[in-house]
Amino acid sequence: MLLADPAAPAFSWNLLADFQQMWSYPFMVNAFRAGTVVAVVAGVVGWFTVLRRQTFAGHTLSVVAFPGAALATLLGLSVPLGYLGACLAGALVIAALRERGCSGGAEESAATGTVQASALACGFLFVTLYKGLLGGPQALLFGTFLGITTDQVVLLAVAGGLVLAVLALVGRPLLFASLDPDVAAARGVPVRLLGTAFLLLLGAATAEAGQITGSLLVFALLVVPAATARQLTARPAPGLALAVLLGLAACWLGLLTAYYQPYPLGFCVTTFAFTGYLLAHLARALRGRSGRTPRPTGGPA
Amino acid sequence: MTTTLHQPFFQHALTAGTAIALASGLIGYFLVLRAQTFTGDTLSHVAFTGAMAALAGGYDLRLGLYAATIGAAVLLGLLGRRGRPDDVVIGTLFSWILGLGTFFLTLYTTHRSTTRGNAGTSVLFGSLYGLDGVRTATAVLIALALTAATLLIARPLLFTSLDEAVATARGVPARALGVGFLVLAGACAAEATQAVGSLLLLGLLAAPAGAAVRLTDRPYRALALSAVLAVLQMWGGLTLSAAVPPLPPSFAVMAVAAACYAAAALVRPAPVRRTGP
Numbered sequence: 001m002l003l004a005d006p007a008a009p010a011f012s013w014n015l016l017a018d019f020q021q022m023w024s025y026p027f028m029v030n031a032f033r034a035g036t037v038v039a040v041v042a043g044v045v046g047w048f049t050v051l052r053r054q055t056f057a058g059h060t061l062s063v064v065a066f067p068g069a070a071l072a073t074l075l076g077l078s079v080p081l082g083y084l085g086a087c088l089a090g091a092l093v094i095a096a097l098r099e100r101g102c103s104g105g106a107e108e109s110a111a112t113g114t115v116q117a118s119a120l121a122c123g124f125l126f127v128t129l130y131k132g133l134l135g136g137p138q139a140l141l142f143g144t145f146l147g148i149t150t151d152q153v154v155l156l157a158v159a160g161g162l163v164l165a166v167l168a169l170v171g172r173p174l175l176f177a178s179l180d181p182d183v184a185a186a187r188g189v190p191v192r193l194l195g196t197a198f199l200l201l202l203g204a205a206t207a208e209a210g211q212i213t214g215s216l217l218v219f220a221l222l223v224v225p226a227a228t229a230r231q232l233t234a235r236p237a238p239g240l241a242l243a244v245l246l247g248l249a250a251c252w253l254g255l256l257t258a259y260y261q262p263y264p265l266g267f268c269v270t271t272f273a274f275t276g277y278l279l280a281h282l283a284r285a286l287r288g289r290s291g292r293t294p295r296p297t298g299g300p301a
Numbered sequence: 302m303t304t305t306l307h308q309p310f311f312q313h314a315l316t317a318g319t320a321i322a323l324a325s326g327l328i329g330y331f332l333v334l335r336a337q338t339f340t341g342d343t344l345s346h347v348a349f350t351g352a353m354a355a356l357a358g359g360y361d362l363r364l365g366l367y368a369a370t371i372g373a374a375v376l377l378g379l380l381g382r383r384g385r386p387d388d389v390v391i392g393t394l395f396s397w398i399l400g401l402g403t404f405f406l407t408l409y410t411t412h413r414s415t416t417r418g419n420a421g422t423s424v425l426f427g428s429l430y431g432l433d434g435v436r437t438a439t440a441v442l443i444a445l446a447l448t449a450a451t452l453l454i455a456r457p458l459l460f461t462s463l464d465e466a467v468a469t470a471r472g473v474p475a476r477a478l479g480v481g482f483l484v485l486a487g488a489c490a491a492e493a494t495q496a497v498g499s500l501l502l503l504g505l506l507a508a509p510a511g512a513a514v515r516l517t518d519r520p521y522r523a524l525a526l527s528a529v530l531a532v533l534q535m536w537g538g539l540t541l542s543a544a545v546p547p548l549p550p551s552f553a554v555m556a557v558a559a560a561c562y563a564a565a566a567l568v569r570p571a572p573v574r575r576t577g578p
Contacts, residue, residue, distance in 0.1 A: 055392045056339050109338035110511025114562045117504025121555030124426045128549055142403040219396035227389045263407050270400030277393050
């Protein structure tokens with residue numbers, strides 16, 4: 001029971017011709033540009049997220065993006081600005097909750113869960129009030145590649161460049177603080193400040209990724225490529241490069257598939273990202289069996 | 302507003318909502334205590350995919366809901382170390398499952414029917430006012446069964462949640478309990494999805510329990526408080542949505558829940574941390 005639209009362009013396996021045909025539409029060019037920016041930023045930030053075990057925070061931020069975008073639509077503002085504003089505000093809230101000493105364990109996850117559910121509820125309210133949103137809340141929740149304008153791509157690129165620049169500046173101390181917060185604090189690294197700064201970066205990256213995959217599927221570009229990369233290597237530099245490459249691959253393949261199929265972009269991107277993750281697991285299992293010592297899983301607890 | 306309160310749809314929503322809130326409050330407390338809120342989140346996403354798959358295949362929505370959430374609960378319980386799976390594994394799996402849900406959603410809305418184009422929205426955000434008499438009765442029965450089952454295993458579950466090593470040494474089957482509890486949580490997620498929707502269900506699970514944990518340190522008192530708060534939030538939310546018609550009921554319930562949690566956090570700000578993580 002697969003869908004087939006006779007009016008849809010057909011994939012010819014001649015990649016050059018396919019891309020030429022696809023890129024004759026400005027919106028597809030913009031979609032690919034935006035996807036590339038997002039995949040790079042999300043891959044790098046995601047690697048740190050997985051290392052710092054803040055995937056739940058990443059998920060919450062992505063969920064906060066939904067009411068932001070819905071409110072921006074309701075008020076007639078720029079949607080990317082709505083994403084960014086909501087995510088940065090959400091990051092500050094999470095950081096503030098953390099500052100108040102309820103980090104770790106049950107308390108924090110209950111707080112995050114509550115923030116998340118009420119954010120979604122607000123988004124639902126805004127969408128209900130707006131009524132005219134094409135396809136209901138689903139475009140915001142599950143992603144679309146239609147209607148990305150050149151202005152939005154520029155905004156994405158500027159915000160992404162800023163995130164990467166800040167991350168390049170704080171990268172080394174952040175890595176230190178993530179791997180061993182106690183020793184880093186003893187050595188004079190401002191661990192807490194770095195934590196807040198990283199949450200802000202995570203917010204910005206999430207806002208970017210949310211515009212491609214939709215706010216519910218941000219994980220596909222943020223966490224899955226990074227988790228896959230960490231399956232394959234534990235070293236920072238190759239890991240970061242691998243995460244970016246995997247994110248790019250998932251995003252481009254997803255866009256390509258979504259162009260030729262009626263299925264939503266979010267589904268395509270998550271499927272490719274998840275396939276990569278499974279393959280990485282398989283490769284690791286095979287490597288472990290062939291006699292090499294398996295690498296330790298995960299980062300610091 | 303008084304006319305709304307006497308409408309059958311409101312009475313159904315109130316009855317089913319109360320039972321569902323009771324079960325969610327109890328199960329949510331254990332989820333929070335065991336720091337498994339993220340698992341609850343996963344279950345809610347799985348519920349969406351299950352419901353959509355059932356609709357796309359032409360089956361009853363609830364069949365898909367229960368099959369998906371209970372299946373996912375067993376999988377998560379077995380996957381993780383001692384019934385507590387890793388965050389990254391969960392996240393990766395659920396993002397793909399959610400993606401699969403959008404796939405089924407597309408299949409359903411373009412293929413099966415054009416009139417039910419908002420099915421996705423109603424599964425995501427709930428349709429508490431759409432329950433009829435039979436579905437209300439089923440919902441109440443299932444929620445009461447879940448409540449009874451949770452209370453039955455409450456004591457050993459509390460023991461393993463608080464101190465797993467000692468509990469295992471004393472002969473409590475920690476792993477079986479962990480999986481069993483996840484199955485209960487899965488069934489609860491499926492049940493609550495019909496009321497507040499798969500996306501907002503986390504609030505019903507986490508907010509009352511989080512507030513209860515804030516307000517008291519004693520386990521049984523917190524457990525009872527969590528259930529009471531959940532029920533009160535459901536009533537408050539439904540009343541609010543009856544008083545202010547543009548507010549969808551699931552939003553109103555969530556708003557009251559978030560307000561309760563914020564109030565609890567203000568009343569008793571930061572608990573003293575005994576051990577750093």
